[in-house]
Every structure is written in C-alpha cells, then in structure tokens.
Amino acid sequence: MHDLVLAILHHLLFLGLIVMLASELALLRTPEPPVKRLAGLDAGYGVTALLIVLVGVGRVMGGKGWAFYEANPFFWAKIATFALIGLISIRPTLAILRWRKAARTAPDYVPPQAELTAARRAIGLEILLLIPLLAFAAAMARWPF
Numbered sequence: 217m218h219d220l221v222l223a224i225l226h227h228l229l230f231l232g233l234i235v236m237l238a239s240e241l242a243l244l245r246t247p248e249p250p251v252k253r254l255a256g257l258d259a260g261y262g263v264t265a266l267l268i269v270l271v272g273v274g275r276v277m278g279g280k281g282w283a284f285y286e287a288n289p290f291f292w293a294k295i296a297t298f299a300l301i302g303l304i305s306i307r308p309t310l311a312i313l314r315w316r317k318a319a320r321t322a323p324d325y326v327p328p329q330a331e332l333t334a335a336r337r338a339i340g341l342e343i344l345l346l347i348p349l350l351a352f353a354a355a356m357a358r359w360p361f
C-alpha cells in the first residue's frame with residue numbers, strides 16, 4: 217500500500233515535470249517570452265525534480281530494497297540520466313534568473329536571442345533525455361530479464 221502511494225506520486229510528479237518543461241519550451245519559442253512566468257515554471261520544475269528524488273529514494277528503501285537496486289545496472293543508468301538532465305538544466309535556470317532580475321528594473325526587457333536559443337536547445341535536450349530515462353525505469357523494474 218505504502219509503495220502504491222509512492223508509485224502514484226512518482227508518476228504524477230513525472231507528469232508535472234513534463235508539463236512544466238514543455239510549457240517552458242513553448243514560452244521560449246514566443247517572440248517575447250514572459251520572463252516572470254518562465255521563472256515560475258522553472259522554480260516549479262526544480263521543486264518537482266527534488267520531490268521526484270525524495271519519492272524515488274522512498275521507493276528504493278521500501279519495496280524491493282536497496283540490495284536489489286544497488287546491483288541493478290538500469291537503476292544506475294536511470295540515475296545517471298536524471299543527473300545529466302539536472303546538469304543540463306543549470307545553464308537555462310541561471311539565464312532565467314538573470315532575465316528575471318533584469319525584468320524587475322526594465323519591465324519591457326526581452327532576453328537576448330542567443331540566450332533564448334541556448335535555453336531552448338538545453339530544455340529540448342532535457343525533454344529528449346526523458347525518453348531513455350523512461351526506458352531505463354521500465355527495464356529497472358523488470359531486471360533481471
């Protein structure tokens with residue numbers, strides 16, 4: 217029962233993560249992205265990622281137990297992919313925080329095109345990396361085959 221609740225939370229948080237990333241990408245594609253809204257979405261993305269880790273740790277400790285996951289190559293592949301996504305997200309997050317600061321003093325502020333392009337690329341890559349992450353999650357749950 218405990219693991220069922222964590223599993224439902226894990227999936228819902230993942231859904232939230234996708235919605236926030238996709239919304240950020242859509243806003244970044246508009247000619248004058250609303251910086252405040254972007255900053256809100258990015259903060260929500262950070263909190264959701266943190267909650268996924270906390271719920272994930274709860275699932276590792278409950279259910280099949282640490283010994284199962286420690287020896288599971290797909291668990292480590294999933295964690296490595298998650299960490300990579302986290303690393304890639306640092307640059308766009310710092311850019312969004314800079315834009316937010318600039319927009320506080322100049323309400324008409326529009327971020328530089330080069331920075332918008334870089335943020336779009338990084339977030340697009342993060343979304344793409346969720347595909348192998350999901351595959352690793354499914355493989356991890358079924359390992360050894």
Ligand code: HEM
Binds near residue numbers: 295349
């Ligand atoms: C964006 C990040 C993540 C996504 C998209 C994700 C996705 C998933 C999915 C789809 C499953 C269900 C697999 C299945 O039963 O077919 C799952 C299970 C699980 N996840 Fe995650 N996960 C993420 C992050 C994490 C993290 C960071 C941890 C651990 C620290 C974790 C620990 C687990 C555990 C323990 C299970 C149960 C697997 C089993 O039944 O043996 N997840 N995850």
